[in-house]
Amino acid sequence: MKFRISIELLVFILFVSVGCNAAKFNNSSSKDNLSKQADDNYIKSKGTKRIVSYNVKHCEGMDKVIDYDRIVTVISSLNPDIVCLQELDSMTTRSNMYQVKLLGAKLKMHSYFGSAIPYKGGRYGIGILSKEKPIKTYHYSLPGVEKRTFLIAEFSTYVVICVHLDLTESNRIVSVKLITDEAKKLHKPVYLAGDLNEENTKGEVFSEFMKNWNIASLIKNTFPTGAPTRCIDYILAFKQEKTKYQIQNKNVVYALQAVDVSNASDHYPIFIDFK
Numbered sequence: 001m002k003f004r005i006s007i008e009l010l011v012f013i014l015f016v017s018v019g020c021n022a023a024k025f026n027n028s029s030s031k032d033n034l035s036k037q038a039d040d041n042y043i044k045s046k047g048t049k050r051i052v053s054y055n056v057k058h059c060e061g062m063d064k065v066i067d068y069d070r071i072v073t074v075i076s077s078l079n080p081d082i083v084c085l086q087e088l089d090s091m092t093t094r095s096n097m098y099q100v101k102l103l104g105a106k107l108k109m110h111s112y113f114g115s116a117i118p119y120k121g122g123r124y125g126i127g128i129l130s131k132e133k134p135i136k137t138y139h140y141s142l143p144g145v146e147k148r149t150f151l152i153a154e155f156s157t158y159v160v161i162c163v164h165l166d167l168t169e170s171n172r173i174v175s176v177k178l179i180t181d182e183a184k185k186l187h188k189p190v191y192l193a194g195d196l197n198e199e200n201t202k203g204e205v206f207s208e209f210m211k212n213w214n215i216a217s218l219i220k221n222t223f224p225t226g227a228p229t230r231c232i233d234y235i236l237a238f239k240q241e242k243t244k245y246q247i248q249n250k251n252v253v254y255a256l257q258a259v260d261v262s263n264a265s266d267h268y269p270i271f272i273d274f275k
Contacts, residue, residue: 114151
């Protein structure tokens with residue numbers, strides 16, 4: 001009797017073990033398939049250039065670890081031509097690193113920094129990475145409780161502006177006007193990408209934007225990672241009579257096979273593909 005009970009117990013244990021392992025395999029396989037499907041959604045359209053906008057939170061993930069390779073993996077997985085980055089350290093005591101230059105070197109892209117404020121012994125601001133070397137880059141100050149800036153990279157056939165706007169609405173509205181005034185001088189297709197700190201597309205900030213800009217990116221929640229509740233990251237295209245913008249693809253990047261995007265920063269990256 002004791003022997004029979006032991007055999008029955010052993011069979012039961014084996015059955016449960018196999019079932020659990022199968023469930024784990026199926027869950028893992030399911031996650032891999034979802035990530036693969038997500039990666040397929042982010043394939044760059046043929047014959048286009050891709051702009052990525054990404055608030056990287058000084059490369060500190062949700063696990064409180066500054067991990068440059070993690071950010072590099074997110075960016076490289078998207079194969080961008082231009083990357084607009086927000087919240088970058090430049091030789092602060094927090095990171096002791098010229099972050100945009102390091103990211104550029106790892107990605108083999110040209111790198112440019114737009115300093116906004118002095119911070120912890122260094123500077124804090126925004127940056128642009130690009131495969132093609134710009135004709136020129138420059139930046140201008142913007143109003144803010146914490147001072148802001150916008151960084152311009154001019155290429156032969158188009159211009160990209162990177163920005164991170166202030167938390168105060170009145171400062172954002174003034175900033176829109178200043179950026180628009182500069183865009184009017186450029187006489188090329190102009191794209192504006194960044195963290196606009198604005199979710200109300202019917203409010204005063206976007207009312208000011210819509211006088212001269214169109215939203216080119218997908219309007220889906222980008223912040224905070226994990227369970228995003230707000231869309232505050234955008235890519236806009238400047239309205240020009242002789243310019244026809246051809247946006248081939250656009251998305252918010254929630255998942256990638258190679259890296260946990262939700263852990264890399266508190267924002268999800270966004271992109272557009274344009275001709």
